[in-house]
Amino acid sequence: MRRTAMKVRSILAAAAILLAAGTAYAQETIKIGNIVVTAGPLKGPGEPTLTAIDIAVEEINAAGGINGKPIEIVRFDTGSDPKQASVGTRKLAQDDGVLAIAGPFSSGESAVALNDAERLKVLMMPTSASAPGLTDGRTYGWRLTEDETKQFGRLLKSIKANGIKADTAEIVYISEEVVSNAAGTKLYPALLAEAGIKHGNPIAVQYKSFDMSAQAAQIMQANPDLVAIAALPESASKVIKELRRQGFQGRIIGSQIFADPNVAELFGPEGDGTLLVAGFWKGRTEASQSFNDKFVEETGKRGIHKLGAHHSDAQAYDTIYLLKQVMEQAGVTGDPAKLAEEREAIVAGMEGVRFSGILGDDICFAGHDAELPGYIIEIKGGEWTKFDEAPADKCD
Known part of the structure; x- marks a missing residue:
């Protein structure tokens, strides 16, 4: 009996250590949600944005992350279904505890998901949605796209x-x-x-x-x-x-x-x-060209044939860097106990923000939409x- 009791105590102790380690890990990363599309009619233009975001995350983490902590991307695939974009928003915000969400990809998905982001009070930045008026009247919906x-x-x-x-x-x-x-x-x-x-x-x-x-x-x-x-x-x-x-x-x-x-x-x-x-021209700056070249190389490694980066790919890449800038200025820690507080700080940091990236220099926002150059x-x-x-x- 004594040996059995000792085994039980050992198992419980080990479980407690693992649980504590899991909690510590969660607190040592900056969780960003990413609603993606890798199936259905939007697969062709939508799937490569995963590569763009992965490039940005790899670069940021290699340079020290956000406030000294690495970014952890948590993904949800809609399969091109707007209803699933709603499901994904709820999962990422409620179950996964992300600080902000990059995506969804399309305007149809975003028109649905932005309602959930508003209700759950989490910043959402669609990566390609360009329908006019999509962010009108919203507090938590912003986009680094041009309509x-x-x-x-x-x-x-x-x-x-x-x-x-x-x-x-x-x-x-x-x-x-x-x-x-x-x-x-x-x-x-x-x-x-x-x-x-x-x-x-x-x-x-x-x-x-x-x-x-x-x-x-x-x-x-x-x-x-x-x-x-x-x-x-x-x-x-x-x-x-x-x-x-x-x-x-x-x-x-x-x-x-x-x-x-x-x-x-x-x-x-x-x-x-x-x-x-x-909304993107690869030769705009050295950084723009560098991203384009790296993007073509990385998508090729993933079996995706690309001749160059789509503007939605560039927008997805810059969105992660914009989130980094805002999160650093807000002093985000990624502590789950401060999730609601830090989400609000991120949204507050978007007001009046200026950002320079591969899309453009000193980008500002009219309402909640970025003002970007256009390339014919x-x-x-x-x-x-x-x-x-x-x-x-x-x-x-």
Whole structure:
């Protein structure tokens, strides 16, 4: 009996030591949540952001972490389902005790998850969501992204300023994708009209459609100068190739939705002359180029083919560095006993913050949205080239 009792006491003591060690470990890291997407229709543009965030975390931890403690990333995968973004927010905030959340990826996911972040009082910074007004009226929702309205408007101004024929346009959009639908039915029509460019009724296509011949034929009948496409890269490629097959000679344009360097390869020869707008240019600074090169190398090691960093990748990378800056200034410790207090300190630190990163220098926020530069990209000779650029707007 005595031996049995001693064994029980030893087991309990060992368990207590392990529990204490686990608690100590939790207190010795800075937990940041990361809502990601590695499956479903958003997998292509969304999955590489994991690499961007991992690069930032590795760099920061190698330099001493945040206030002397390493960053610990806790991830949740939505599978491209907005409902799962809500589940992920609750898990990360309530079960995992993260100090802030980077993500979700898309506007559709973020529109849902930001409501949970507001209720749970934890800072959330979507990594790619660009739908206008997404953070309006929120306390805990911020984003280091530029909305589609401003960026597409910059593209149209550049087209006009550079003497490209743009009297008429047709619009094609993906009906099931939130941002594509909003851009194609509301944003594009309004901005084209504002720019004095006449356009027809927006033409809807479905994400899974393989045959775009009917939609292309409808566009060919109108014979526009421009075709504005609101779609993710794969769908945009199908539309472009069918248009060129049917003989369309005008310019094809797009906003940030398919502004991925991989489209230069995906679109093939039919994509030459396509104009779009992006929030990141790899050659802006040495740091921007260094990140781009490291990103291409690291994604390759993970079996992901990338010709360059998408602006959402750069935004994800800079988001981690912005969180580092704010957390250091707030004196964050990562102590679970101070979780609510430190979450509030982080959110308070976002007010009036200025940040310099690979996206831009001295970035400020209008409301809760960053003011970023815009880069007009032309696919030329199968290459991703800079056609024009617009500086970031000033904050009040």
